[in-house]
Amino acid sequence: MSAVLYTNHIDGVLTSGVSSSAGSVVSAVFGVLPVVSGTDYLWIVIDPDASAGTPEIVKVTAHASASTTVTVSRGQQASVARAHLANVRVTSPVTKADLDSFLTGAGDLVDGSVATAKLADSAITTSKIADDAVTQAKVADDAVGMAQLASDVFTYSSGDIKQSIRDVAEAGWLLLNGAAIASASSLYPSLWAVAPASWKSGTTLTLPNMTDRILQGPASGSSAGIGSTNGSNTVTLSTAHMPSHAHTMHHNHPSATTNTDTHNHTMLGNGIPADYVDIPNYAMMRNLAAGSDHYGALGQNRITPTMATDSHSHSLDVPNFTGSTGSSGSGSAFGIEQAALRVNYFIKT
Secondary structure: OEEEOOOOOEEEEOOEEEEEOOOOEEOOHHHHOOOOOOOOOOEEEOOOOOOOOOOOEEEEEEEEOOOEEEEEEEEEEEOOOOOOOOOOEEEEEOOHHHHHHHHHHHOOOOOOOOOHHHOOOOOOOHHOOOOOOOOHHHHOOOOHHHHHHOOOOOOOOOEEEEHHHHHHHHOOEEEOOOOOOOHHHHHOHHHHHOOOHHEEOOOOOEEEEEOOOOOOOOHHHOOOOOOOOOOOOOOOOOOHOOOOOHHHHHHOOOOOOOOEEOOOOOOOOOOOOOOHOOOOOHHHHHHHHOOOOOOOOOOEEEEOOOOOOEEEEOOOOOOOEEEOOOOOOOOOEOOOOOOOOOOOEEEEE
């Protein structure tokens, strides 16, 4: 990464003249300049007094230790490359580009050049730092404490998830509400790089919907299932979910005997048939005088014997009843949610 280099103020003259296209400049004062190599650079102004024309700013791209010669790129910072005579003044000042780099962040700072004491409290906020511009390698251990950080600066990386009672996502965050984001690969390249493949379709990123969900670790302690959703807030039991069991039933009636009783029997028929001679006291029944309390008249349809039957009883045995009980219940689903505080979930872009 390029760095702008500086030195204490130098002021001298060109050892020899240079053409408008020359790629190197020589001056005795260049020997005190720092070593310039790689993509590092520093600025030189030729003829800052405009003695022979408009001053020219050149970019020193290479300089060996103690050398009086520098390799340059001509006509920098809107100046024009032109020829210069020997003994024309040359300096190494701080230029407008240097100052702009401090204000806009376009230039790099030497390690350790900005200390906590040089920054006002809350001077650096999230909106002033580009996504992923500050990495762990750029921050010394324990160099930044929580009291020195505004909001969530340096706290989260793309793909991190946080909870909040906010309804609207802050800058640099998206609400996990199931939204499909078109062209997400270019809108949020850092998030796109870490998002699971199951969230992607072409260049569209479909975020998971965290409504009625909580966060859960990966399956079986690995990365399996990262970014997937599972589970339910209700469950319906089936017969397969119940322990194996049976309901038995045995209902038994013991044997019983009716009460002993003496009672009359009414017999119906057209007269008294001759084959009823085995009825006890039949002859007496025939010979009862008319008008008595108990009689049986021949030719009538009903005969009411006056004698009581023998005392007797009837035995009965109600059979046992076996079988299964009937079914009950509706099989409705029931909730299995744990007690919780509801919040919104956001993901870092």
